[in-house]
Amino acid sequence: MSCGYTIGPARLRHPRKPQAANPDTFHRMRLTLITFGTQGDCRPIVALGAGLRAAGHDVLMLGERSAGALAAGHDLAFEALAGDIQATLAPGGALHKLMTEGGNVSEATRAFARIAEDNTAQWMAQLATAMRERDAIVFSGLAAYVGMAVGDALGKPAIAAAMFPLSPTRDFPSAFLPPWRLPGWVNRATHQLINHVLWRMFRPAINAGRQAQFGLAPRKAMWQDFPSLYGISPHLVPRPRDWHADWLVCGAWTLPAQDGWQAPAALQDFLAAGEPPVYVGFGSMAGFDRDKVVRALVQTLDGRRTLFYPGWSGIDVAALPPNFHVIGATPHDWLLPRVSAAIHHGGAGTTHAVAAAGVPSIVLPFAGDQFFWAGRLAALGVAPRHVAGHDIDAGKLAAMLAFTQRPDVREKAAALGAAIRAERGVDHAVAAIETFCQRGRG
Structure with a gap:
């Protein structure tokens, strides 16, 4: 079964609340979740995966190796991606200067680009293999462009999952910038600029992977208008009114309480x-x-x-x-x-x-x-x-x-x-993923 969601021109619609799939027409989805980042990046994806699994779906998670034990603890199938985020953050790692001295967006994106250069080809090959018998990709973190590229190459639906706002808006500037107070049009421009800079940093590795893995020509423009789910609280970040209808603020994605856990x-x-x-x-x-x-x-x-x-x-x-x-x-x-x-x-x-x-x-x-x-x-x-x-x-x-x-x-x-x-962030995200997939089935 394929969800069949296609990426196309922006269609601005009124926001709507996703509804859970009808039990009478329920189809078990085979989903791959891919992310690379710190524990803070991986933990919400494990929570989302656990929610999808509890809803009856088959879930495979590809993630930074340190998340393996957490995924196993919630009965998620897990494959480690190449790379070591802890080494990246440690003294001498790609992000060391930012940690000790601060830095600008250009410095950060250069550090991210080093991670992409080192790992993109392996991530792309691993995800492509995983997707042979699976229906859709949910991508996040530093593996986001890999998720978009493989979804596009294989004709598989690709859904973004993020823990901070990335979609352009007039309400606030890019999350990669200080919390400045700027005019609305400038706020929106900062999102577009930062996203452009990030894409240019990742693009060489992504295009090399596309050519090596799928024989595809280089891509100049980044993908647009894909569904985006944000595992963030609307009480911390109210959903911007100028967002595309498929860009949703779900509420935080938190893991269920651990049965029988006791403090030392x-x-x-x-x-x-x-x-x-x-x-x-x-x-x-x-x-x-x-x-x-x-x-x-x-x-x-x-x-x-x-x-x-x-x-x-x-x-x-x-x-x-x-x-x-x-x-x-x-x-x-x-x-x-x-x-x-x-x-x-x-x-x-x-x-x-x-x-x-x-x-x-x-x-x-x-x-x-x-x-x-x-x-x-x-x-x-x-x-x-x-x-x-x-x-x-x-x-x-x-x-x-x-x-x-x-x-x-x-x-x-x-x-x-x-x-x-009082929020039910994981439930809302699961319902949204089911809705996006059900929509593609007609």
């Missing part, structure tokens, strides 16, 4: 021993100036109860003072409602998790869309204005922490959390 006794004892602590965690971020960040944290949180998740940071936890309780990977939906505030990097997944928990954020962004999310939280009054991770010090961090303790900020955070927790 040491963590439970720490939480029970005093007031709610401050959470500190930078997820998959690595390669930043650890000494500078740790110095600011230790000085600001002097004596204050703190939970610290080292993630991929490489921070020497043995050197942290005793008020820092170090934890391993812990489900956000269990942990974050038990803290007073969260200091984090502003990744899409962590941003949504903290917001859903109903607690204020302190965002120290390093790269990419992290500045965008910092701006969204600040605009909603649940976080102070961000300070870039490479520019943080104890004085700035202390002022940000004081902001999160204000009663009005805590009230806003609690209200936002209640609203986000």
Whole structure:
């Protein structure tokens, strides 16, 4: 069975809410989900895959190798893609300079292009093989252009899945830019410019893969008007009114609660021993100036109860003072409602998790869309204005922490959390994918 969705000229229609497929005409889809990125990029795709599987569909996930265990934990068939995102973020990796010094969009896209040059041919061949007996592609992250290219070459439907806005709009500038206040036409132009720059960076590797894998001539223009599903909360990013009808804000894609999971006794004892602590965690971020960040944290949180998740940071936890309780990977939906505030990097997944928990954020962004999310939280009054991770010090961090303790900020955070927790983002995305595929069947 093929969904039969074709990419063609833009057809602007009034937005509509996707409806679940009629059980009487239900067709089991065989879907391939492909993504490459950090844990924050892969986790929502695993959540989407788990939702599709629960709805009766056959799902294969191609992803960065570190996501394999998470996929297996949710009974998703998984194949690792070539490449190592942790090495890319580590000292000496393609994104190291951005992490330590900041950088512009051109610098970021050059780093992304290095990843594409190293891996595109293998990703394209692997996806093409996987799609021989499958119906549609859902693509995301740094593998997005590979998903578009293979879908086009094989005549298979290709649906975008993203965790930050990429579709042009007048409402706000590109998520790769700081949260500037610009005229509407300039906002839209920034999206078009950034998307053009990204395409030009990826295009040589994509065209080489198209020729080698399918014997196709080089493509000059990037694909347009494909369905795009955003696993983001409409309470953080309301759906722009000028978007194509097939560009949908679904709500956050979160994993179901882990049955039988219990926190380690040491963590439970720490939480029970005093007031709610401050959470500190930078997820998959690595390669930043650890000494500078740790110095600011230790000085600001002097004596204050703190939970610290080292993630991929490489921070020497043995050197942290005793008020820092170090934890391993812990489900956000269990942990974050038990803290007073969260200091984090502003990744899409962590941003949504903290917001859903109903607690204020302190965002120290390093790269990419992290500045965008910092701006969204600040605009909603649940976080102070961000300070870039490479520019943080104890004085700035202390002022940000004081902001999160204000009663009005805590009230806003609690209200936002209640609203986000009521969303059904995975269900809406599954219904949308079924609708796109059912439409193609006529």
